[in-house]
Amino acid sequence: DTAVSQTPKYLVTQMGNDKSIKCEQNLGHDTMYWYKQDSKKFLKIMFSYNNKELIINETVPNRFSPKSPDKAHLNLHINSLELGDSAVYFCASSQSGTRVEQFFGPGTRLTVL
Amino acid sequence: AQSVTQLDSQVPVFEEAPVELRCNYSSSVSVYLFWYVQYPNQGLQLLLKYLSGSTLVESINGFEAEFNKSQTSFHLRKPSVHISDTAEYFCAVSASGYALNFGKGTSLLVTP
Numbered sequence: 183d184t185a186v187s188q189t190p191k192y193l194v195t196q197m198g199n200d201k202s203i204k205c206e207q208n209l210g211h212d213t214m215y216w217y218k219q220d221s222k223k224f225l226k227i228m229f230s231y232n233n234k235e236l237i238i239n240e241t242v243p244n245r246f247s248p249k250s251p252d253k254a255h256l257n258l259h260i261n262s263l264e265l266g267d268s269a270v271y272f273c274a275s276s277q278s279g280t281r282v283e284q285f286f287g288p289g290t291r292l293t294v295l
Numbered sequence: 296a297q298s299v300t301q302l303d304s305q306v307p308v309f310e311e312a313p314v315e316l317r318c319n320y321s322s323s324v325s326v327y328l329f330w331y332v333q334y335p336n337q338g339l340q341l342l343l344k345y346l347s348g349s350t351l352v353e354s355i356n357g358f359e360a361e362f363n364k365s366q367t368s369f370h371l372r373k374p375s376v377h378i379s380d381t382a383e384y385f386c387a388v389s390a391s392g393y394a395l396n397f398g399k400g401t402s403l404l405v406t407p
Binding site: 186213215222223224226227230232237238239245272274276278282283284285286287288289294 | 331341
């Protein structure tokens, strides 16, 4: 199936740990994103990569570091996890140019204890 | 910068009744507008989009939205809702064609 996939779907961890979330898209898109959805369901852009280059970096703590090894992958690494990092993290992709709609992954629910 | 206001956080409606979910945006430049739907414990699915051209856009499952530039609105409507339409609906705006700025969402609850 053509889609945006994320692993893991659920992630439960202790404060202070380091964790990664992986994202892959097989839609042939050149742009990928990370969004955070908080407990009130508000969605906010965190990062965006176009052709493996960072183009959007919103006000996100330095503990969050995205990495794009190629155009089809955008991983999110989080250091020293805090309680406030608990959220659902969505990966998305799009094709730059005229087709601006973004396709979202199923989300990763991160719970920090 | 662009912002989106969804005026209703929750909209309860009976099955087969019409519904309108309101969305207003602010931007100093031309924008692209979207409605996304999120079913419980799932990701977001694109419902419909306005990029240019006709101001009335339709989805395959009966929803429609109209872009009104003078009122800076992009309200979502459906003439007759089904139980299966129960979900969270997000309006979003993009000026760059990259980042989406989302509204806070409207929870549509359809009851028999």
